Amino acid sequence: MMRVVSFRKAVIAGVCGAAVMEICSALARLAGAPTVDFVTQLSSVAFDHSPVLTNAAALAAHLSIGVCWAIFYAFFFWGRLRVPPLVQGLIFSLLPAALAIFIVYPELRMMRLHTEVVSLSMHSFLEPLSPVTAASLLVAHLLFGLTVGAIYRRPVGYGVGTKPRTPALRRPRPEHGERAGNSSGFMFATGIECSYPTIEHGRWRRDEMDSTRHYSLWQHDFELAREMGITHIRYGPPLHLIFEGIGRYDWDYCDPQMAELRDCGPEPIADLCHFGLPSWLGDFQNGDIGAALAEYAAAFAERYPWVRFYTPVNEMYVCARMSALDGIWNEQLRDEGAYGRAAWNLANASIAMSEAILKRRPDAIFINSESSEFYQPCCPDPHVQQAADAANERRFLPLDLIYAHPLSKPMHELLRAQGIPDQEIKRLAKREVPRRSILGVDYYEWNERLIDRSGKALALGELFGWYVIADQYWQRYRRPMMHTETNRMDANGAPRWLWRQWHNVQLLRRSGVPLVGFTWYSLTDQIDWSIAISEPIGIVYPVGLFDLNREARTVGLAYKHLIDLYRDEPEYRECKALQEIMS
Amino acid sequence: MVTILSAHGYDPGPSQRPLRAGAISGIIATVPAIPILVWLGSLEAEAHILGLSPALTIVLGCLAMAIAGAVYARVFGRAGNNPHGGWLFGMVFGFALWAGGAVLVLPLASGGLAPAGKAALGVALSLLVWGLAVGILLPFVHRPLHESLKRGSRHAEVGPDAAAGKDKALRGRAQGQAHGR
Numbered sequence: 001m002m003r004v005v006s007f008r009k010a011v012i013a014g015v016c017g018a019a020v021m022e023i024c025s026a027l028a029r030l031a032g033a034p035t036v037d038f039v040t041q042l043s044s045v046a047f048d049h050s051p052v053l054t055n056a057a058a059l060a061a062h063l064s065i066g067v068c069w070a071i072f073y074a075f076f077f078w079g080r081l082r083v084p085p086l087v088q089g090l091i092f093s094l095l096p097a098a099l100a101i102f103i104v105y106p107e108l109r110m111m112r113l114h115t116e117v118v119s120l121s122m123h124s125f126l127e128p129l130s131p132v133t134a135a136s137l138l139v140a141h142l143l144f145g146l147t148v149g150a151i152y153r154r155p156v157g158y159g160v161g162t163k164p165r166t167p168a169l170r171r172p173r174p175e176h177g178e179r180a181g182n183s184s185g186f187m188f189a190t191g192i193e194c195s196y197p198t199i200e201h202g203r204w205r206r207d208e209m210d211s212t213r214h215y216s217l218w219q220h221d222f223e224l225a226r227e228m229g230i231t232h233i234r235y236g237p238p239l240h241l242i243f244e245g246i247g248r249y250d251w252d253y254c255d256p257q258m259a260e261l262r263d264c265g266p267e268p269i270a271d272l273c274h275f276g277l278p279s280w281l282g283d284f285q286n287g288d289i290g291a292a293l294a295e296y297a298a299a300f301a302e303r304y305p306w307v308r309f310y311t312p313v314n315e316m317y318v319c320a321r322m323s324a325l326d327g328i329w330n331e332q333l334r335d336e337g338a339y340g341r342a343a344w345n346l347a348n349a350s351i352a353m354s355e356a357i358l359k360r361r362p363d364a365i366f367i368n369s370e371s372s373e374f375y376q377p378c379c380p381d382p383h384v385q386q387a388a389d390a391a392n393e394r395r396f397l398p399l400d401l402i403y404a405h406p407l408s409k410p411m412h413e414l415l416r417a418q419g420i421p422d423q424e425i426k427r428l429a430k431r432e433v434p435r436r437s438i439l440g441v442d443y444y445e446w447n448e449r450l451i452d453r454s455g456k457a458l459a460l461g462e463l464f465g466w467y468v469i470a471d472q473y474w475q476r477y478r479r480p481m482m483h484t485e486t487n488r489m490d491a492n493g494a495p496r497w498l499w500r501q502w503h504n505v506q507l508l509r510r511s512g513v514p515l516v517g518f519t520w521y522s523l524t525d526q527i528d529w530s531i532a533i534s535e536p537i538g539i540v541y542p543v544g545l546f547d548l549n550r551e552a553r554t555v556g557l558a559y560k561h562l563i564d565l566y567r568d569e570p571e572y573r574e575c576k577a578l579q580e581i582m583s
Numbered sequence: 584m585v586t587i588l589s590a591h592g593y594d595p596g597p598s599q600r601p602l603r604a605g606a607i608s609g610i611i612a613t614v615p616a617i618p619i620l621v622w623l624g625s626l627e628a629e630a631h632i633l634g635l636s637p638a639l640t641i642v643l644g645c646l647a648m649a650i651a652g653a654v655y656a657r658v659f660g661r662a663g664n665n666p667h668g669g670w671l672f673g674m675v676f677g678f679a680l681w682a683g684g685a686v687l688v689l690p691l692a693s694g695g696l697a698p699a700g701k702a703a704l705g706v707a708l709s710l711l712v713w714g715l716a717v718g719i720l721l722p723f724v725h726r727p728l729h730e731s732l733k734r735g736s737r738h739a740e741v742g743p744d745a746a747a748g749k750d751k752a753l754r755g756r757a758q759g760q761a762h763g764r
Contacts, residue, residue: 002662045704071671103682110697111704116628118699120690227732499746549664549722552598552732558745560736565743 003075004211004527004538004548006155010074011067013151017144018066022059024143034132036105036140038062045111069096070148078152079537089149090142097141101134102126154536156211156527157204160279163241164207167215170256173223179265180231181306184579186572187482187517188563189269190225190545191234192218193526195533196276197322197329202283204536205276209238211527211538212548218257221523224546225266228556229563232517234311234369234484235261236271240278243296251303258304269309269367272297272353275319275329283331284323284342294352301360309365312353315442316346316398318371328534339394340414347401347428354434365581369440369484370399372469373447375457388451396476399439401428403477436581438516439477440484441470443501466504471513480514480577485521487555489530491542494555502562514577520559524548598735601656601663604725605717609652611724612673612716613645616709623705628698632689651680652717656725666722673718674711681710 021038028035043051043058077092078085109128110118158164193208209215225233237254244250261268273293281289297312313319323330324338331338350368357364373395377388393408400407406429407415415425443466446459466483474481483505488497498520509515525548527533529541540548545556566572595601620626630640655676656663663672685706690697698706735741 005668007667068671068674071668072675075668075671099682103686107686107703107707110699111701111707113699113703115699116624116702117631117696119695120697121695125690493748495741495745496748499743503746547661549661549666551661551664551729552735554597554741557598557732557736557738558741560732561741562743564736 002540003078004156004540005071005074006152006538007071007074009152009155010071013073013148014067014070015063016151017070017147018063020147021066021140021144022062025140028136035136036133038140041105041108045108066144069144070152073148074152074155078155079539084149085153086146086149089145089147089152091145092148093141093145096144097138100141101129101137105129105133105137154204155538157199157206157536158210160198160203160205164210164215166252167218167254167256170260171219173219179262179267181267181308182582183231183267184575184582185231185567186575187232187519187578188230188559188567189232189234189266189482189484189517189519190228190230190559191269191271191485191519191522192221192236193522193524194236194238194271194274196238196240196274197533198276198279198283199329199332199534199536201332202279202330205240205279206528206533206536207238207240208527208533209236212524214524217550219260220550222257222260222264222266224550225523226264228545228560229567230266230523231567232309233261233266233268233523234271234519234521235268236274236311236314237300239273239296240276243278243281243292245278245280246292246295249296249299258307262304262306267309268307269311270300270304270307271311271314271369272300273313273349275314275322277330284320284345285331285333285338287345289345290348290352293349294356297353298356298360301357301364305361308361308363309367310354310357311367311369311440312357313346313350314369315371316343316350316402317373317395320346320398321394322532328532336414337418340397340411340420341418343397344401344415344418344420347398350398350402351428351431358434363436363582364434365436365438366434367438367440367482367484368399368402369442370473371395371447371485372441372443372466372473373449374464374469374472375449375451376460376463378450378452381453384451384453384455387455391449391451391457399473399477402433403437403439403479404429404431404433405477437479438482438581439473439479440482441466441473442485442521443469443483444486445488445497462500466501467507470504470508471511474508474513480516480581481508482515482517482519484517484519486519487521487543489541489543491553491555494543494553495558498555498558498562514580516575516578516581520545520555524550525553595660595664597738597740598730598732599664599725600728600730601660601725602653604721604728605653605656605663606649607652607728608656608717608720608724609648609650610645611720612652612713613648615716616648616713617641617644619709619712620705623701623708625698625702625705625709628702629689629706632693632696632698648713651676652721655717656721663718664722664725669718669722670715671718673714673716673721675714676717677710677712677714680714681707685710 025035025037039058039062042061043054073092081088106125192214195208198205241253242250281292320339320342322328324333324342327334354366375388375391377384393411397411445461448460448463449457450460452458486501488494505518522544524544524546525540525542528537528539545559546552626637630637659672
């Protein structure tokens, strides 16, 4: 599958496109202009008994052909060119136009002959095609393309304020796994991608669980994870759909899934806030999100008291950067101060949520997943060096706040400039970090970046590797660690990447770092991954253990191989570092 | 289109058997296509053009469609396994077979003879119906032909050696160094 297609939009676009062709053709005929009418062409081929019936059948056939072409456009062409949708449709229409001119139109003429076999040459085949006919066909198809281009857009996501259908009900199944609730074995994890930021200045909601059809296939997804041997699953119930207001929750969006996870596993790591907020809470510049999200976390912990692993807020640095510095999600600001404000609000929300959960579940374990990043200056230029230093400080800000690590001077100044009082900053610096906190370190091939001479960050690929970058985080925070996300967009190279990441994990463990788990993220392919879901295009990226048909990818087979190879080894069957945390 | 399909890793993994699944789907898909050929007189027209009996034309046609089904499944790979889009991809392939095979290649191969009238319509319709059927069938036919996850995960190419990728075979001096010589 190469695109997530909105069939509803494609069908409407196809019908409208064919209708526009017909209407314009009729108008042209009325005006006395030469034109080719496909309905007339089709109706005269085979069904010559009743004019009304033949015309109706031919019209239905033409509309169906329009629908097929529009769906074809949606699967293969839409979003491939970085031009406005109208132009995309226009360019695409050259393909059906060429086929209509050089294949279909001459063939339709042949089909009207009253013989079964003819002797044919290229000249006689194309003979009926005059320049006027060809031009008329071309114009008609350009109109079709313009219409399809105008109608077919935003195939994924939905308008803010609307809700997708609630997840499928839980079906009784003969196969049942068993959740290993208190296992202290090494965590072989995956996740269900669940990002739900808004784009287009808060008007359009991306929802990866909806786009990957997890809401309808969730039970099958969990079965696949169990079949893989996955022990833990990072799972983010859709906050924006569940949390309807203070004291108001729509648990239908996660009750069935949570019941299945409770009964059969894998053990969930509940990811409570993943790059987005309910629209009534605004965005990450809102200083009140901490209290509201703490209330949500408390309600969640009360409803699912058996859940022990939590990620209160996922990748706070990435969320703050994409929302407030890169201008891509949610508030879509491009301002260093707004970044500081978002990071502060996210860190405070994470802390408030952890405290609320601990009140209900004192032995809760927090896995604070964060993107591990590193910025390398390209040259000794002081400006470049300064930009790299600033970026390297910025990446630590949210973690410094939740782990009570002293802030660097620039980050301290940044927060003060946002009007955050010193005593508030000191309050966080002096707080006691929950004992059962695990630092989750995510790593992708673009996490190491080069600051070029213009100050722009370029992806470096795997220069130093996860071992070196994760070690920087270990040296700074000295917390038990977990590799909480990795994948690769090149599906053929993914098994190689998986094993290399795994060797990094082993090396870091052997060097004495308490490392408790590894994650391939995610279970299925993801949508618009390379553009950070910044536009609703619907491109499928083959990063999952399974594709969107839920067929295993090669990396899925490799991960199962890896799990089968290691899970019964003594040091993985009983992971001492995790044992200590769970005690 | 082939580049588009393969660029993002849509090629089947080692546990899938696209050629077998495609060939089986291709043969089953001839079931709705043959009556159309017979009904519109296309079978006789094609048999006449090829100089064969209608029965032999059907046998050869089924064989050709088995090969075409295998080609379809291999080219479309994971996209062909998609139950939502498979019908359309199959029709696209059927259209391509018609445009390429029946309209262009057949007249060339037969010294200029081509079906016309309702026989020509029958050829076009039967190939579109065949494509539609093969597209619908493949997602369901290929599933029972799959290797299980457990068995598929035992293939050497997904094991630990994958970490070295294509560079795993050390040669000459590098091999000597690897052995500590």
